[in-house]
Amino acid sequence: MKTRLALNTLMMSAALAVFCPALSWAQGGMPAPIGGDSIDEGYAPSTNVEVIGRFQEAQPSGIAILPDHRLVLGFPRSLHDHQGPRLALFDHGTITPFPDADSQARFVSPLGMTVDANGQLWVLDEGILADKGTVPGAARLIHIDPGSARIVEEIPLSAPALRSDSHPNDLRIDLTHGDRGTAFITDSS
Secondary structure (H helix, E strand, C coil), X not given: CHHHHHHHHHHHHHHHHHHCHHHHHHCCCCCCCCCCCCCCCCCCCCCCCXXXXXXXXXXXXXXXXXXXXXXXXXXXXXCCCCCCCCEEEEECXXXXXXXXXXHHHHCCXXXXXXXXXXXXXXXXXXXXXXXXXXXXXXXXXXXXXXXXXXXXXXXXXXXXXXXXXXXXXXXXXXXXXXXXXXEEEEECC
C-alpha cells in the first residue's frame, strides 16, 4: 500500500511538473517563467485570463455583471480606507460611482454582491472600517435596482445573524424560498 501511494505521488508530481510549470518552478525544478504583465512574477500569464484593470489606491473585492452587461465592483474599506467610490461601474478603465455619487456615503465597506434571478443587484456591506473595526449598525444588505439606478432597500444585519466578531463577506439570493426570497450570507469570522 505504501509503495503504491509513493508511486502515485511520484507520478502525480511528474504530471504536475509537465502540466504546471509554475508549480515545478516553485519547487526548484525549472527556471522561473516569464511574468508578462502579471504583477506576481512567479506565474506566467495564461491565455484564458485577460487583465482589464489595475487599481493602485483601492482593492476591488466584490464583482457582479448586471443583466445589461455592465460590470459593478465593490471597493471595501476594511483593510484600507481609500478615496473614491465604494461601489462603482467599471468600463474600459473608467470607474463611475454606482448607483450614483450621492449614494456613496451610504456604503461603509461593500464586499460581496450578487444579481438575483430578477436582475436585481444585492450588495453585502460588511460594515468594517480599517483601523476602526465594526461600525455599529453598518453591516447590511443593500438592494439596488440597476434599471433605475437607485437603492430600493437596506436591510440591517443584527443578532443573532450577526455576532460581535462576525465578518460577513459574500451572499447569494434565492427567490424560490420565502415570500420575498432568502439571502444566504457567508461569515468568515
